[in-house]
Amino acid sequence: MSDPLSQISTPEELRALLRAEGVDDEVINTFVAELGTEAVLRRVFAIMEQRFRPEKAGKKATGVAQWEITATDGVHPWTVTFADGTAKAEAGRAEKPRVVLRLGMPDFLRLVAQELGGVQAVISGRLKFSGEIMWAQAMQSWFDW
Numbered sequence: 001m002s003d004p005l006s007q008i009s010t011p012e013e014l015r016a017l018l019r020a021e022g023v024d025d026e027v028i029n030t031f032v033a034e035l036g037t038e039a040v041l042r043r044v045f046a047i048m049e050q051r052f053r054p055e056k057a058g059k060k061a062t063g064v065a066q067w068e069i070t071a072t073d074g075v076h077p078w079t080v081t082f083a084d085g086t087a088k089a090e091a092g093r094a095e096k097p098r099v100v101l102r103l104g105m106p107d108f109l110r111l112v113a114q115e116l117g118g119v120q121a122v123i124s125g126r127l128k129f130s131g132e133i134m135w136a137q138a139m140q141s142w143f144d145w
Helices: 011-019 025-035 037-051 053-061 105-114 116-122 131-143
Strands: 063-071 074-083 086-091 100-104 130-131
Touching: 011 037, 011 105, 025 037, 025 105, 037 063, 037 074, 037 086, 037 105, 053 131, 063 105, 063 130, 063 131, 100 105, 100 131, 116 131, 130 131
Parallel strands: 063 100
Antiparallel strands: 063 074, 074 086, 100 130
16 A cells, blocks of 8 residues: 555645545544654645745745644644745744744645635634744745645
């Protein structure tokens, strides 16, 4: 049997998975738990690194975004460091992030797949953040989704 994560290499493929009939938060959480939360997060953040477009970000793309993703097995902190025209993701917490973004695993996957907009997520209470809101808002446009 092939590794289901290897079948997800683009946001489009993640969107297709999330749009499948019967997929809801419970199905997503079960799928992630069975594959391993850290394995899923490694894959998704690797896609984010690959899809970062420094030409879209310009000089604003300097700093660290801290993600706190809640899965069935707890909170998983990840950082994305933007510097020198690159985006580098790694598990763990940042010492001084410009923004901290907190959300559940299903909504994180929907956000990355553009099935959930950032503004919509904040207004609905599904995404909580602290720090520089304008930088966080700009960050959404730095990726080729």
